[in-house]
Amino acid sequence: MRPVAVIGAGMTKFGRSEWPLLKLMNVASLAALNDANLGDVKVDGVVVANMGAARLNKQTAIASALVDRLNLFPAMAESVENGPASGASAFKVGYQAIASGMADVVLVTGVEMMRAVNNLEVTDFVASLSHPEAEYIYGVTLPGLAGMFARLYMERYGVTREHLAMVAIKNHANAMKNPYAHIHQTVTMEGILTAPEAVVNNPPIAEPLHMFDCCPVSDGAAAVVLATQEIAEKLGRQVVRVAGIGQATDTHAVHERPDPTELTAVRLAAQRAFSMASLTPQDIDVAELHDAFTILEIAESEEVGFFKKGEGHKALAEGVTSLGGKLPINPSGGLKAKGHPVGATGVAQLVELTWQLRGEAGERQVENAKNAFACNFGGFGNNVVATVLTREG
Amino acid sequence: MRPVAVIGAGMTKFGRSEWPLLKLMNVASLAALNDANLGDVKVDGVVVANMGAARLNKQTAIASALVDRLNLFPAMAESVENGPASGASAFKVGYQAIASGMADVVLVTGVEMMRAVNNLEVTDFVASLSHPEAEYIYGVTLPGLAGMFARLYMERYGVTREHLAMVAIKNHANAMKNPYAHIHQTVTMEGILTAPEAVVNNPPIAEPLHMFDCCPVSDGAAAVVLATQEIAEKLGRQVVRVAGIGQATDTHAVHERPDPTELTAVRLAAQRAFSMASLTPQDIDVAELHDAFTILEIAESEEVGFFKKGEGHKALAEGVTSLGGKLPINPSGGLKAKGHPVGATGVAQLVELTWQLRGEAGERQVENAKNAFACNFGGFGNNVVATVLTREG
Numbered sequence: 006m007r008p009v010a011v012i013g014a015g016m017t018k019f020g021r022s023e024w025p026l027l028k029l030m031n032v033a034s035l036a037a038l039n040d041a042n043l044g045d046v047k048v049d050g051v052v053v054a055n056m057g058a059a060r061l062n063k064q065t066a067i068a069s070a071l072v073d074r075l076n077l078f079p080a081m082a083e084s085v086e087n088g089p090a091s092g093a094s095a096f097k098v099g100y101q102a103i104a105s106g107m108a109d110v111v112l113v114t115g116v117e118m119m120r121a122v123n124n125l126e127v128t129d130f131v132a133s134l135s136h137p138e139a140e141y142i143y144g145v146t147l148p149g150l151a152g153m154f155a156r157l158y159m160e161r162y163g164v165t166r167e168h169l170a171m172v173a174i175k176n177h178a179n180a181m182k183n184p185y186a187h188i189h190q191t192v193t194m195e196g197i198l199t200a201p202e203a204v205v206n207n208p209p210i211a212e213p214l215h216m217f218d219c220c221p222v223s224d225g226a227a228a229v230v231l232a233t234q235e236i237a238e239k240l241g242r243q244v245v246r247v248a249g250i251g252q253a254t255d256t257h258a259v260h261e262r263p264d265p266t267e268l269t270a271v272r273l274a275a276q277r278a279f280s281m282a283s284l285t286p287q288d289i290d291v292a293e294l295h296d297a298f299t300i301l302e303i304a305e306s307e308e309v310g311f312f313k314k315g316e317g318h319k320a321l322a323e324g325v326t327s328l329g330g331k332l333p334i335n336p337s338g339g340l341k342a343k344g345h346p347v348g349a350t351g352v353a354q355l356v357e358l359t360w361q362l363r364g365e366a367g368e369r370q371v372e373n374a375k376n377a378f379a380c381n382f383g384g385f386g387n388n389v390v391a392t393v394l395t396r397e398g
Numbered sequence: 399m400r401p402v403a404v405i406g407a408g409m410t411k412f413g414r415s416e417w418p419l420l421k422l423m424n425v426a427s428l429a430a431l432n433d434a435n436l437g438d439v440k441v442d443g444v445v446v447a448n449m450g451a452a453r454l455n456k457q458t459a460i461a462s463a464l465v466d467r468l469n470l471f472p473a474m475a476e477s478v479e480n481g482p483a484s485g486a487s488a489f490k491v492g493y494q495a496i497a498s499g500m501a502d503v504v505l506v507t508g509v510e511m512m513r514a515v516n517n518l519e520v521t522d523f524v525a526s527l528s529h530p531e532a533e534y535i536y537g538v539t540l541p542g543l544a545g546m547f548a549r550l551y552m553e554r555y556g557v558t559r560e561h562l563a564m565v566a567i568k569n570h571a572n573a574m575k576n577p578y579a580h581i582h583q584t585v586t587m588e589g590i591l592t593a594p595e596a597v598v599n600n601p602p603i604a605e606p607l608h609m610f611d612c613c614p615v616s617d618g619a620a621a622v623v624l625a626t627q628e629i630a631e632k633l634g635r636q637v638v639r640v641a642g643i644g645q646a647t648d649t650h651a652v653h654e655r656p657d658p659t660e661l662t663a664v665r666l667a668a669q670r671a672f673s674m675a676s677l678t679p680q681d682i683d684v685a686e687l688h689d690a691f692t693i694l695e696i697a698e699s700e701e702v703g704f705f706k707k708g709e710g711h712k713a714l715a716e717g718v719t720s721l722g723g724k725l726p727i728n729p730s731g732g733l734k735a736k737g738h739p740v741g742a743t744g745v746a747q748l749v750e751l752t753w754q755l756r757g758e759a760g761e762r763q764v765e766n767a768k769n770a771f772a773c774n775f776g777g778f779g780n781n782v783v784a785t786v787l788t789r790e791g
Contacts, residue, residue: 006499027530059479059526060453066481066527069781072647073529079646079666082781083480083487086452088459094476097500098491104498106399107490107643133452134459136466137420250500253472254465273472388462388475 006104010237011245011394013041013230014359016352019187019344021120022224026062030116031074033226033349037112037356038075041230042240048075048230050108051082054095054115055348057130061121071114081108088134089297090383091115092227092351093390097250099231109233115352116226127222131347134384139258148219150259150385151298152211158266158300159213162315166213170198171321172299173217173341179328180338182368185353187223187344218299223344227353245362248284248376249393251277259385268308270389271380275309278378278391286310289332289393290374291361293354295382296339302326305380306334309391328369336361336369351381355392362396399497403630404638404787406434406623407752409745412580412737414513415617419455423509424467426619426742430505430749431468434623435633441468441623443501444475447488447508448741450523454514464507474501481527482690483776484508485620485744486783490643492624502626508745509619520615524740527777529651541612543652543778544691545604551659551693552606555708559606563591564714565692566610566734572721573731575761578746580616580737611692616737620746638755641677641769642786644670652778661701663782664773668702671771671784679703682725682786683767684754686747688775689732695719698773699727702784721762729754729762744774748785755789 015036022029030053038048053068064070068082081102087094092115099111119127132146140150158164173192180186197207197217207215237244253273256262262269279285286309294309296302306317311332320326326334337343337357340350358377360366379392408429415422423446431441446461457463461475474495480487485508492504512520525539533543551557566585573579590600590610600608630637646666649655655662672678679702687702689695699710704725713719719727730736730750733743751770753759772785 025530056458057452059450059523060456063453063522063526064530065449065479065523066777066781068480069527069647069777070529070650073650073780078648079663081490081645082647083478083484083491085476085478085491086458087461087476091476097474098476098478098494101491101494101498101500104500105494106497107494129456130452130458133456134462136463137418137457252474254462254475255471257463257466270472384459384462387466388459 008234009100009103009231009247010234011229011359012232012237012240012242013037014356015040016185016227016356017225018185019223019225019346022118026058026064026116026118027070027074029118029224029226030071030114033228034071034075034112034114037228037230046110046236048077048080048110048112050102050111051077051080052095052099052111052113053084054091054352055084056086056088056091056117060130062118087388088383089347090351090381090388090390091348093381093392096352096355096392097252097390100247100250103231103233109236111231112228113231113352114226114228115349117346117348118224119222119346120224124222136258147385148211148214151300152214154265155213155300158304161266164303164318166198168318168321169218169299170194172296172302173197175327176296176335176339176341179336179369180342183338183343186338186342187221188342192217214298220297220340220345223346225344225346225349227349227356229352229355229359243363244397245359246395246397248395249278249282251275251281252390255387257387268304268386270386271305271308274389274391278393282393284376284393288376289378290376291336291358291371292332292334292378293337293357294334294380296335296341297345299341301382302334309380333371336366336371354379354381358394362394401627402493402496402624402640403627404622404752405625405630405633405635406430407749408433409578409620409749410618411578412616412618412739415511419451419457419509419511420463420467422511422617422619423464423507426621427464427468427505427507430621430623439503439629441470441503441505442473443495443504444470444473445488445492445504445506446477447484447745448477449479449481449484449510453523455511480781481776482740483744483774483781483783484741486774486785489745489748489785490645490783493640493643496624496626502629504624505621506624506745507619507621508742510739510741511617512615512739513617517615532651540778541604541607544693545607547658548606548693551697554659557696557711559591561711561714562611562692563587565689565695566590568720569689569728569732569734572729572762573735576731576736579731579735580614581735585610607691613690613733613738616739618737618739618742620742620749622745622748622752636756637790638752639788639790641788642671642675644668644674645783648780650780661697661779663779664698664701667782667784671786675786677769677786681769682771683769684729684764685725685727685771686730686750687727687773689728689734690738692734694775695727702773726764729759729764747772747774751787755787
């Protein structure tokens with residue numbers, strides 16, 4: 006396989022977009038292209054990550070539309086959908102286009118405009134990834150699945166609501182240092198858990214998960230430019246190499262898993278990514294995990310191999326995963342506070358890690374980060390993509 | 399690049415499906431997998447081609463669902479969308495997964511269940527690929543664009559409504575020999591054009607195009623299994639090699655093209671596919687072209703290089719493109735009569751060509767076909783994928 010590098014990264018501020026869908030994509034794409042500073046090197050492929058524009062925004066074939074807006078003719082283009090893991094799936098498809106030799110430079114842009122519809126429809130839309138005959142028709146939603154998962158996890162491993170709140174507090178604090186984050190609001194244990202008014206300010210969504218355990222509904226776009234390592238070096242860029250990509254699937258219905266607290270696809274995807282990169286979890290300096298719900302950051306931090314099963318919440322409580330800790334997790338603010346425009350999320354994780362590896366993450370910079378890891382979690386863990394990026398030199 | 403072969407092909411009958419979406423996908427996939435006869439060789443990737451399940455069927459992440467139904471864990475999986483060219487785009491993504499070395503065996507399944515909604519919504523859904531600010535909001539639909547294109551083409555090149563009808567008559571005749579075709583109805587020049595009752599039986603849709611110039615609204619699924627040529631040979635299969643894939647984009651809005659009768663993306667995609675295959679249009683023995691409207695078969699047959707510009711309708715009238723002619727086009731019945739479940743179409747074209755190259759096309763077999771060509775046309779020609787398949791030995 007030809008080595009592939011990330012040579013450009015950019016994103017819009019996540020939140021509520023005043024722009025139409027195509028402008029969101031355009032702004033993030035131009036930021037990444039400007040960053041890549043291609044000169045006369047041409048983009049020959051475009052991959053868009055998007056989950057629901059056909060339904061939410063009544064637009065299809067938006068990859069072709071993006072080529073048109075950016076005047077990248079006659080670049081190849083298509084969209085990739087893999088639920089909330091669409092972003093990393095599209096990144097993988099862009100990687101393969103280059104690794105296979107069919108393209109030299111590929112733009113990967115993730116986008117979602119979810120606030121175009123109301124919250125009830127958003128919840129129904131996201132639930133459309135659940136099993137149509139075994140989950141969806143019984144009213145199962147993603148918060149519902151996460152609530153049941155959290156309950157079992159807490160009982161088995163001694164995780165408490167305080168631990169869940171620590172994830173929110175940490176990630177909100179990180180997001181304060183990220184100008185692209187959806188939510189800029191410092192939260193405290195008192196404010197969301199122990200004060201009497203926390204009952205009102207942090208209402209239950211799907212017990213034991215409360216509002217501050219759930220990511221917001223966001224609009225946003227994020228983009229990276231991929232190229233052969235040869236082109237990256239020719240352009241004189243700091244090379245951020247795509248060292249490993251791993252993907253794995255699991256049962257569609259969560260209740261069919263022998264042990265629903267085991268996220269097998271997370272474990273396998275991470276193993277595959279580390280194996281391809283010839284690295285171990287202990288080599289990672291910074292990670293973005295898919296904390297659509299606070300419990301998921303804890304569970305994923307164990308399944309990918311950073312901590313032993315049942316130990317993730319202890320590492321969290323000890324500050325290991327905070328900025329300044331041994332392995333900062335979600336320095337961007339994560340889905341929890343940076344936001345979760347589903348198609349954009351997996352790409353945005355890799356935008357943050359590119360910035361971290363290049364030393365461009367400002368106030369939230371993880372010092373001297375060389376190896377970075379992302380986990381993009383599709384379905385309720387039925388399709389997971391893990392990515393390892395490495396700074397060369 | 400590692401050589402890649404098609405080692406399995408299958409599809410459902412196109413038409414109105416009594417099955418839910420996932421069963422449609424499942425049936426076509428199992429047909430292709432049975433055909434591939436993999437034994438203990440594992441499928442390590444699944445690519446689904448689909449344009450509108452999020453909107454039409456309220457289902458997302460259907461690639462993961464397909465892995466679940468087929469028990470292919472932990473295979474990688476995602477969906478690819480590129481409007482009506484989703485099928486060939488997904489085929490390309492599957493090809494790249496193998497060519498890049500990330501997978502050895504990939505299932506590519508195209509599906510669309512369009513009759514879940516009424517015809518007005520289908521037309522609106524398909525129009526969601528048009529330019530949102532320059533076309534869609536003015537009520538432009540795909541039949542509308544095709545009607546304007548046909549009018550200009552007829553004026554410039556002397557194409558008549560009789561020529562358009564000849565495409566329909568030929569493709570309906572071919573579909574009579576295809577058990578998988580949506581429409582089994584012989585049509586005649588008298589019945590759809592010259593008889594007095596043709597005015598009623600073949601009403602105008604978007605002048606000069608009438609009902610029998612337009613493809614039907616179909617449900618259906620089609621699937622192929624791709625593998626390294628090494629695996630194909632080990633399994634002892636007749637090798638149908640993926641010799642070339644070319645893709646090109648053009649302006650989103652049709653009126654922005656210097657000459658709207660020029661389908662630049664069709665020309666470029668074909669050139670790229672032929673170049674990769676080291677073949678010329680004159681080497682092709684059988685072709686499937688994207689005849690969503692009769693005029694498109696004529697125009698594409700010229701742009702891809704089979705006939706000079708303005709000569710396609712003459713070749714058609716002389717029988718060159720009929721079964722038994724020098725270059726049979728759309729032996730399957732084409733979109734016109736086989737049907738056009740948008741996400742499935744590009745894959746179904748390659749299913750037909752695989753059967754043709756293996757000599758398994760029954761009554762519609764093109765004798766001793768060695769090189770085959772498909773054109774899958776996305777948008778109104780703003781994203782086109784061309785594929786060349788070659789029988790080895």
